[in-house]
Amino acid sequence: MGALDGKVALVTGGSRGIGRGIAERLGRDGALVALTYAQASKEADEVVERIRANGGEAFAIQAEFGQRGDAARLWEAFDARTPRPGVDIVVNNAARGSNQDLASVTEEEFDKVFAVNVRTPFFIIQEAVERMRDGGRIINISSGATRLAMPNIIAYAPTKSAVDNLTLHLAKLLGPRGITANSVAPGFVDTDMNADWLRNDEEAWARSAAISALGRVGEPRDIADIVAFLASDDARWITGQVIDATGGSLI
Template identity: 65%
Template sequence: MGVLTGRTALVTGGSRGIGRAIAERLGRDGARVAVHYGRDEAAAKDTVTAIEEAGGRAFAVQAELGVPGDAAALWSAFDAHADGLDILVNNAGTSGRREPLARATEEDFDHLFAVNTKAPFFLTRLGLERLRDGGRIINVSTGLTHGVAMPDLIAYAMTKGALDVFTSTLAKDLGPRGITVNAVAPGVVDTDMNAGWLRDNPEAWRTSSEISPLGRVGEPRDISDIVAFLASDDSRWITGQWLDATGGALL
C-alpha cells in the first residue's frame, strides 16, 4: 500500500503542469485524487486516466476560479464524488500579463488577486468543514516572494506574498486539529505556462539554468515530490513554513 492509501486529496489546477505532476504523484502514493480544472476538460480527463492507468484512483471536478461563487461551485462538484478530505493542494494560479507598475491595470490586478489569493482563501475556508483532523494544506507560492524582485511580475508576486502570510497564520490556527499548513515555492519550472518565453528561447533557457547551482531548469516532478513529502506523515512536525523549491536559485 502507498503511504497515502485511504486518503482523499484535492489538487486545484491539477490537469496541467505542476498541478498534474502533483496529482499523479499523490495518486501513485495511494491517495484518491480530485483533479480540479477550470476550462480544459480534456486535460483533466487525461490526468485522471494517467492516474488510473498507474493503479490509482481519481476523478475530475470543474470550477472556474476568480469568479463569484467559485469556491462553493468547486466544493459542490467535489461533494458529488467524496464525503471528506485529507489533503488540500492550492496550486491553481495565473501569472497574468508581465507588466511593470507603470503599465498595470486595475482589471489585471483584480483578476490576479481573485485567482491567486481570494480563491485559495475561500476554498480553504469552505473546505475546513470537510478536511479531517490530521490533514494537510499545501499552498503553491513562488520564489519571487523571497529575495528576487522582478518588476514585470510585481502584482503576481504580491498575490503570492499574501498566500505566504495566509500559510503561516493558518498553520497556527489549525494546529490544535493536527492539520499542518505549508507553502512550496518553485522557481523557474518547464511548464506550458512558461513555454512562450522559456522553451523556445535558448538564451532564456541557458540563463534560467545558470541561476540554479544545480545547473538546470526545474521540472514539474521536482515540485510534486516535495508536495508529496508534505502530504505524508513524514512531514508531521513541519508547519507554517515556506519551502524554497527553486533549486537553490536564491543562494
Template identity: 60%
Template sequence: MGVLTGRTALVTGGSRGIGRAIAERLGRDGARVGVHYGRDETAAKETVAAIEEAGGRAFALQAELGVPGDAAALWSAFDTQADGLDILVNNAGVTGRREPLRQATEEDFDHVFAVNTKAPFFITQLGLDRLRDGGRIINISTGLTHGVAVPELIAYAMTKGAIDAFTSTLAKDLAPRGITVNAVAPGVVDTDMNASWLRTDPEAWQAYSDASPFGRVGAPRDIGDITAFLASDDSRWVTGQWIDATGGALL
C-alpha cells in the same frame, strides 16, 4: 500499500503542469485524487487516466476560479464524488500580464488576485469542515517572494506574498486539529504556463539553468515530490513553513 492509501486529496489546477505532477505523485502514493480544472476538460481527463493507468484512483471536477461563487461551486462539484478530504493543495494560479507597475491595469490586477489569493482563501475556508483532523494544506507560492524581484510580475508576486502570510497564520490556527499548513515555492519550472518565453528563448533557458547550482531548469515532478512529502505523515512536525523549491536559485 502507498503512504497515502485511504486518503482523499484535492489539487486545484491539477490538470496541467505542476498541478498534474502533484496529482500524479499523490495518486502513486495511494491517495484518491480530485483533479480540479477550470476550462480544459480534456487535460483533466488525461490526468485522471494517467493516474488510473498507474494503478491509482482519481476523478475530475470543474469550477472556474476568479469569479463570484467559485469556491462554493468547487466544493459542490467535489461533494458529488467524495465525502471527506485529507489533503488540499491550493495550486491553481495565473501570472497575469507580464507588465511593470506603470503599465499594469486594474482589471488584470483584480483578476490575478481573484484567482491566486481570494480563491484559495475561500476554498480553504469552505473546505475546513470537510478536512479531517490530521489533514494537510499545501499552498503553492513562488521564489519571487524571497530575494528575487521581477518588475514585470509585481502583481503576481504580491498575490503569493499574501499566500505566504495566509500559510503561516493558518498553520497556527489549525495546529490544535493536527492539520499542517505549508507553502512550496518553485522557481522557474518548465511548464506550459512558461512555454511562451522559456522554451522559445534559448538565452532565457540558459540563464535560468545557470541560476541553479544544479545547472538546469526545474521540472514539474520536482515540485510534485516535495509536495508529496508535505502530504505524508513524515511531515507531521513541519508546519507554517515556506519551502524553497527553486533548486538553489536563491543561494
C-alpha cells in the same frame, strides 16, 4: 502500501504543468485525487486516466476561479462526485499569471490576479476546514518571486506573499487538530505555461538554468515530490513554513 492510502486529496489546476505532476504523484502514493481544470478538459481526462492506469483513483471537476462563490461551487461539485466524503489534503495550485510591469498593470488586471491567487485559495480553505479530517494537510503553491526582485511580474508576486502569510496563520489556527499548513515556492519550471518565453527560447533557458545552484531548470516532478512529502505522515512536524523549491536560485 502507499504513503497516502485511504487519503482524499484535492488539487486545483491539476490538468497541466506543476498541478498535473502533483496530482499524478499523490495518485501514485495511494490518494483518491480530485483535480480541477478551467478549460483543459482533454488534459484533465488524461491525468485521470493516467492515475487510474497506475492503479489509483481520480476524478476531474471543471472549475473557473476568480468570481465570487467559486470556492463554494467547487466544494458542491466535490461533494457530489467523491466516493469518499471528506478530504485529507488540499493543494492550492491554480493561479493566474500577470507578466506586466508597474506602468502596464491595470486595476482590472490587478483585481483579477488577486481574486484567483488570493481570494479563491482563502475561501477554498474556509470550505475545506469543515470537511477536513484531523491530521490533514494544506499545501499552498507559492513562488520564488516572493524573495527575488522581478519587476516584470509586480502584480503577481505580492499575491504569493499573501498566500505565504495566510499559510502562517492557518498553521497556528489548525495546529490543535493536527492539521499542517505549508507553502511550496517553485522557481523556473519547464511547463506548457512557460513554453513561449522559456522552453522555446534557448537564451532564456540558459539564463534560468544558471540562476539555480543546481544548474538546471526545474521540472514538475521536482515540485510534486516535495508536495508529496509534505502530504505524508513523514512531514507531520513541519507546519507554517515556506519550502524553497527553486533549486537554490540566486543563493
